[in-house]
Amino acid sequence: MLIVAFFVYPAKAQPHKVDAILVLAGSSDGRHELGAQLVEQGYSDNFVVSNPEGAKDKVGYAHCAGNKRPDGATSYCMDPYPVITSGEARTFNILAQEHGWESVMVVTSRTHTQRVRTMFNQCYGGDSTVYSLPKAINRQALKDAILHEIGGFVKFWITSPC
Numbered sequence: 001m002l003i004v005a006f007f008v009y010p011a012k013a014q015p016h017k018v019d020a021i022l023v024l025a026g027s028s029d030g031r032h033e034l035g036a037q038l039v040e041q042g043y044s045d046n047f048v049v050s051n052p053e054g055a056k057d058k059v060g061y062a063h064c065a066g067n068k069r070p071d072g073a074t075s076y077c078m079d080p081y082p083v084i085t086s087g088e089a090r091t092f093n094i095l096a097q098e099h100g101w102e103s104v105m106v107v108t109s110r111t112h113t114q115r116v117r118t119m120f121n122q123c124y125g126g127d128s129t130v131y132s133l134p135k136a137i138n139r140q141a142l143k144d145a146i147l148h149e150i151g152g153f154v155k156f157w158i159t160s161p162c
Contacts, residue, residue, distance in 0.1 A: 013129045019101035020046040024088055024108045024116065025080070028059040030133055035107040036063055038131070039070040043105065048095065050088045051077040085115060085152060086161040089123035096126055103127040110134070111145040115152050123162035 021044045023035035032049065039047045049064035051057055054077070062068040064077035080091040092104065103126050108116050110132040120128035 013105075013131050015041070015043050015105065015131060016129065017042075018044050018103040018105045018129065019099075019126075020044055020048050020096065020104045022048040022078070022088075022092055022104050022106045023050065023060075023063065024085070024106060024112070025050040025052055025057070025060060025083075026112070027109065028057075029109060031107050031109065032059055032063040032068070034131075034133060036068065036070040038105065038107070039073045045073050046076070046099070046101065047073040048076045048078050048092065048104075050080050050091075052079055052083045054079075084155075084161075085112070086119045086123055086156060089116075089119045090162060092120075093124045093126075096124065101126060103129075105129045105131050107131050108133075109145070111149055115149050115156070119156060119162075 015038055021035050021038050023031050035047065038044070047064070047070050049060050051060040051064050053060065055061045061077065064075050069075040076095065078091055078095060080087040096104065104124065106116055106120060106128055108130065113130050113132040117130045120130065
C-alpha cells in the first residue's frame with residue numbers, strides 16, 4: 001500500500017517563476033496544455049517540449065513548433081537522447097547550460113512525478129520542480145503506471161545513466 005501511495009500521492013508542487021517550463025513526452029493527457037497554461041500565466045518565458053517523434057507527435061509538435069505554442073514565449077522542441085526519462089533530464093541539462101537557465105518546472109503525469117523528481121535531481125544541474133497533472137487515474141491504468149514506474153526506477157538505479 002505504501003508503494004501505491006508513493007506514486008499516487010506525490011508531494012504537490014506549487015507553480016512558481018522559473019527559467020523554463022518543460023513538458024515531458026509520453027502521452028497526450030493534458031500535460032502540453034497545462035505547460036502552455038503555466039507559461040501564459042507568467043511562470044516562464046521559455047517553453048520546452050520533449051518531442052522525440054517530431055511532427056509524428058501531433059500534440060507535442062503543435063505545442064513546440066505549431067499553432068499551440070503559448071503566446072509571449074520562446075518555444076523549443078527537444079529531442080532527448082536516449083528517449084527515456086533520464087535522457088530527457090540529461091538533454092534538458094545541456095539545453096539549460098546553453099541558455100544559462102538555472103531552474104525548471106517539469107510537467108508530467110502524477111504517477112511519473114517521483115521518478116522524474118529523482119532523475120532531474122541527479123541529471124540536471126539546476127533547481128527543478130515537478131508539477132503533475134491533477135487528473136484522476138482509473139484502476140487499470142494506475143496499476144500499469146505503477147508497474148512501469150517501478151521498472152523505470154530499477155533501470156535507473158542499475159544503469160546510473162547520469
